[in-house]
Amino acid sequence: MTETGKPRLEKTGAGEPAPTGTPIPAGDGSPVPAGDGSPVPPGPRFTVPGWAKRIAAVNEAWTFGVLVLLVAFFTIAAPGTFLTQYDITQIATNAAIYLVLGVGMTFVIIVAGIDLSVGSVLVLAAVLSGEYTVHHGGAESGWGTITVAALIALATGLVWGAVQGLLVAKAKVPPLIVTLGGFGAALGLAQIITGGQDLTGAVSGKLQHSIGFGKLFGQIPWLVVIAFGTTVLFGLVLAYTRFGRYTYAIGSNAEGARRVGIAVDRHLVLVYALAGLLAGLGSVMWLAYFGTTSIAGHSTDNLKVITAVVLGGASLFGGRGSVLGTVIGVFIPAVLTTGLIIIGVQQYWQDVAIGVVLVLAVYLDQFRRRSRDRG
Template structure:
């Protein structure tokens, strides 16, 4: 029996294809970043309607952006870790430790003179914060990737150890001799009269991280390891080395967040970051990054960071008791994980 020949222009139809309506619904269902963005827009519209005199103002926008900037650095680093199917519970404590190391370094170099410290002292303080964060990140990565200790246990241990180390260095007393130039320029300074410098720094770092995750070999390896670590290993990726690099990057960004917090508050705020690790994880998951690994975007994490910030500010302005804020965030977080599980089950059943 001869098989009929087809020319290159002939259309081959194997069966009924998906209708445009079904295709659009499937794409929307698979776009968690879009849904998270819509939730953020709805919250902003709702609070603007409730308090039109306070919420949709330039001052409130600047305050939201500045307060979210250090948390955004933690969330960006957490995005890389969770995409690899890992977790890092230590970022809040690493932030505190890096801030303490940076503050004490600048204090020693300036002799405790906050007004006389120049940009050379500040640059060394920034380097100290980044190195302090990187040390904890590399330690976490080595224990996870080389010693094969579960990431949850490793980072839970370093969560307590980093905070304890910060308290030992300061005897539990905050360092307040932060250079005035740092506070006035990065902490409270603005560019073009309206854009806080702290926000500009956070935006630049976030853009670079997004570029690295979505366009470079480093990003492709991160996704590959999260999707299937064994397959990534067989394809030639040094999984252990890459995981150490990812955790080191997270530590460096936590160190930068510590330096930014130092610039904004003018003190180390040792007891002020106890929930930052959970807030960072919640922001990343709300932004569509899967806790099972292999899926996530930096843009989604950026959107996710602002949902708790908007809820917090909106509840205060609307006169709602602030205790409702963690309840609302928790409910949205559980819903996000539930939807992620549904998407995974739908993909696996095909």
């Protein structure tokens, strides 16, 4: 107190006077003494653990969370009938072919491309493979014919994908246009070759009973084993090899990648060739499981595969994505479709639900991009 009886004023850190005895908040948030000298405890604080922040920042964590919620919902909605051993086997088997296609699409989308032709390439590869089988023993053909027919399917997909890659990389035609044209051209060639009718005797019985319906150790379908092996192999390639690093670099900034010495055009050709090769592998799996070329049954394969990759966290703008995310993304529509069937939802609503999920996934991707750009 001053001699006049008024409180003495002191300068605070903000440059404003404050009465003596008034507690001044400490910069580090520690308790400060009040006028009577007793400490004033700080307000309650909640700090998110570092490990939780790291998990939340991983795209696959969000996607896996959606998958877990779907499984939990259908398990509660249909107790005892959903997620039985039979359901798990069927979901995994039905997802196997789309997973193989999705692995190739993952590489394409990470380089900021798109491939609308995968379904038609699968059909064309199956038709050419089937034509060879028809003329070399048909349904009674042996492993020699099976091997050559499989190589024909793989080569068809590889060459078709490489041609599309050349048009994208060298001719500078937008990938949307190139692969849309490839979608129509491949399907048209398949229809010309077969007259629009599925081939009879296009699949060896040995292929169907071994790869198509056989199971490893009597438990795991061979289709699932093939899909798993393909996923692990190319997941490691994407995550740990120079090819994978170049894929991310080109998708993030193609011109920057070119300036540091990456052969961008050659890499794009290889990426589209890989997508075609895996479409060829998918055709072999399809023939083994369904026993027919199914010419009219693949018009929406491209949308299903792109949906899976985007749901898995890959960005349509390039530079981000993972094979692990694609695995999760493939199983979301598979679980959703199976669950809706079990609870009795009409098939048309299933398509609506999957479409809504895709739009939400793309919106989430754009929201993340805007947040990242602001932060």
